[in-house]
Amino acid sequence: MNMQAKIQRTPAEQGLMDAFDALVSELPGDSAVTARRDRLMADFGDKGLPSRRIEAWHYTDLRTLLRAVPDHLPGETADEIDPVLAGSHVLPLIGGRYVEPREIEGLKVASFRDALSGGTATESLAPLREDDVIGRLNGAFVMDGYTLTLAAGSAPEKIMELQSVQNGGQAHGRFRLEAEAGSRATFLERHAGGEASGLTSSVSEIDLAEGVELVWIIVQERGLEDTHLAQLRAKLAADAKLTVYVINMGGKLVRQEVDVMVEGEGAHFDLRSINLLAGQSHTDLTLTLGHVVPNTTSEEIVRNVVLDRARGAFQGQIRVAREAQKTDAQMSCNSLLLSDDGEFDAKPELEIFADDVVCAHGATVDDLDPVHLFYLAARGVPEKIARALLIKGFVEELLDELDDEALSDALRERVENWLDAHV
Amino acid sequence: MLEIRNLHARIAESGTEIIRGLNLTVKAGEVAAIMGPNGSGKSTLSYILAGREDYEVTEGDILYNGESILELDPSERAAKGVFLAFQYPVEIPGVATMQFLKVAINEQRKARGEEELKTPDFMRLVKEKAGELKIDPDMLKRPLNVGFSGGEKKRAEILQMKLLEPKLCVLDETDSGLDIDALKIVSDGVNALRSPDRAIIVITHYQRLLEHIVPDSVHVLYKGQVIRSGDKELAAELEANGYADIIDAAA
Numbered sequence: 001m002n003m004q005a006k007i008q009r010t011p012a013e014q015g016l017m018d019a020f021d022a023l024v025s026e027l028p029g030d031s032a033v034t035a036r037r038d039r040l041m042a043d044f045g046d047k048g049l050p051s052r053r054i055e056a057w058h059y060t061d062l063r064t065l066l067r068a069v070p071d072h073l074p075g076e077t078a079d080e081i082d083p084v085l086a087g088s089h090v091l092p093l094i095g096g097r098y099v100e101p102r103e104i105e106g107l108k109v110a111s112f113r114d115a116l117s118g119g120t121a122t123e124s125l126a127p128l129r130e131d132d133v134i135g136r137l138n139g140a141f142v143m144d145g146y147t148l149t150l151a152a153g154s155a156p157e158k159i160m161e162l163q164s165v166q167n168g169g170q171a172h173g174r175f176r177l178e179a180e181a182g183s184r185a186t187f188l189e190r191h192a193g194g195e196a197s198g199l200t201s202s203v204s205e206i207d208l209a210e211g212v213e214l215v216w217i218i219v220q221e222r223g224l225e226d227t228h229l230a231q232l233r234a235k236l237a238a239d240a241k242l243t244v245y246v247i248n249m250g251g252k253l254v255r256q257e258v259d260v261m262v263e264g265e266g267a268h269f270d271l272r273s274i275n276l277l278a279g280q281s282h283t284d285l286t287l288t289l290g291h292v293v294p295n296t297t298s299e300e301i302v303r304n305v306v307l308d309r310a311r312g313a314f315q316g317q318i319r320v321a322r323e324a325q326k327t328d329a330q331m332s333c334n335s336l337l338l339s340d341d342g343e344f345d346a347k348p349e350l351e352i353f354a355d356d357v358v359c360a361h362g363a364t365v366d367d368l369d370p371v372h373l374f375y376l377a378a379r380g381v382p383e384k385i386a387r388a389l390l391i392k393g394f395v396e397e398l399l400d401e402l403d404d405e406a407l408s409d410a411l412r413e414r415v416e417n418w419l420d421a422h423v
Numbered sequence: 424m425l426e427i428r429n430l431h432a433r434i435a436e437s438g439t440e441i442i443r444g445l446n447l448t449v450k451a452g453e454v455a456a457i458m459g460p461n462g463s464g465k466s467t468l469s470y471i472l473a474g475r476e477d478y479e480v481t482e483g484d485i486l487y488n489g490e491s492i493l494e495l496d497p498s499e500r501a502a503k504g505v506f507l508a509f510q511y512p513v514e515i516p517g518v519a520t521m522q523f524l525k526v527a528i529n530e531q532r533k534a535r536g537e538e539e540l541k542t543p544d545f546m547r548l549v550k551e552k553a554g555e556l557k558i559d560p561d562m563l564k565r566p567l568n569v570g571f572s573g574g575e576k577k578r579a580e581i582l583q584m585k586l587l588e589p590k591l592c593v594l595d596e597t598d599s600g601l602d603i604d605a606l607k608i609v610s611d612g613v614n615a616l617r618s619p620d621r622a623i624i625v626i627t628h629y630q631r632l633l634e635h636i637v638p639d640s641v642h643v644l645y646k647g648q649v650i651r652s653g654d655k656e657l658a659a660e661l662e663a664n665g666y667a668d669i670i671d672a673a674a
Contacts, residue, residue, distance in 0.1 A: 386498075
């Protein structure tokens, strides 16, 4: 007898199934894509949303936390917004849809919708692994996005800002970038929201060929009622250098995954993350990083400020393959817990199969240092101002590392605005 | 300017008494040196003057310009003109030295009801004072005290003192960790601040600093009390004979 107890679907799970059924005829793509979408949704129907029993989702029980989903309609049409750094090239997804851009030297721009219809996107719709619900949902629902090719050796001066602006409803977008050998550029992936409750998923896939130097900055400023599920997938060829910033300062339920494969010798990966958490929000940053060849390096620094009843989690997994001798991987996660009701969980996970490597991780959770406060007070800085100065210093230290001073200042201003409004 | 009367203080957490009936008077215009062996309570005294919460005053009073400052928090004391040059200046990552200086100056001005300093005026002032102390302007762009050498940290303390223009300066072992050139620069900086309306308390182990900053009075601290006071000759006597004779005489 084959009787399996059918798990009761949650309203959010049912809502996603219904949204897919309602939408399926409008989703773009050739027959292979359509078949892929159906399979992804069938898998979703079987597995549902992950609960805390799934290890990768232990700190973010999506099944419980995601109570309901809005209909799959882009909400109020939101407009393109001013870029973080004035003068940037803006590539917006408005209500989840691609907008024909102006020409940018060195960068080939096409819509992801065309890739879905043209048969070049099918493979990328597959989830990264069994428990990859973000990849699965985005793969099933994705309607549009940007497909970018950075020409070999090119180095656009201006920043390219990819904007996903969404007020309510659902949107599922994708950004793909192929950076050809020797190119250099800075991209900013911006997620902004409004007052209406929305659900967004976003997957970015970036491929760095030999010797590419890329800075990829994610600025997440979704609305207070938004659920935001995002994933960045990156691959680094030999001598490539990738610096990823993840700056979370919005959303109600947020998960940003960063999955990086360091596949070429001499490659280096940096992650810097600033997580500013307030209200009753829940924010999860999950890194999975693989060093699979010899002589590669990585460094991750995560800084969190936790206020009110906010909760946050950082999971950092570093895998060093047996062949990956001389890997140097450093990871640290420091949290300022400024409320008795706040929580931050940090889970480092090192899987090292090579014997000649340097890997270290550390995590701290603190209030502000009373010695620092006393020193500032002894110079006449009142406590409230001293606290603000120290909190800003704690996170802005990471922005100081950016070579582009104008960009660093622009990001600092956004971070300070948030802190001034919340601390 | 400063009158410490029968001061008793202990470490708040452990209750260990460190200052045990200390009396000291320092007049405006005076440079007073406080010397004493390790563990006599010198640094504790400097922290208590600045208002550090880790210490608890159980008896006695500290009068500054005739008023008790015991109820004032450290930033209020600073705004009134009390300045402690730290023995170990605190490293504060992420806060640029320049930014810190500007906040400190303007917060003190605000507390005194004065107008904030405009950025160009502030920049000019810092440049001038930093130049006098041979401080590299690039150092001021770096996070406060982070990665500064021992000498740079002490010079940064004196720079703050010059910029904030306090009325009561307490220098806690400012000579420690300084080579002879840095000692000269720091001492010149302090001497330039000597004025009839300012008092300076120099806390030190060694007479060496007092050859550069010549004190008007010297006080020997032992087990939380001033056991002997004298003029600058007392410092020379301590250098020659050590503390033992004076401690024996006081016992």
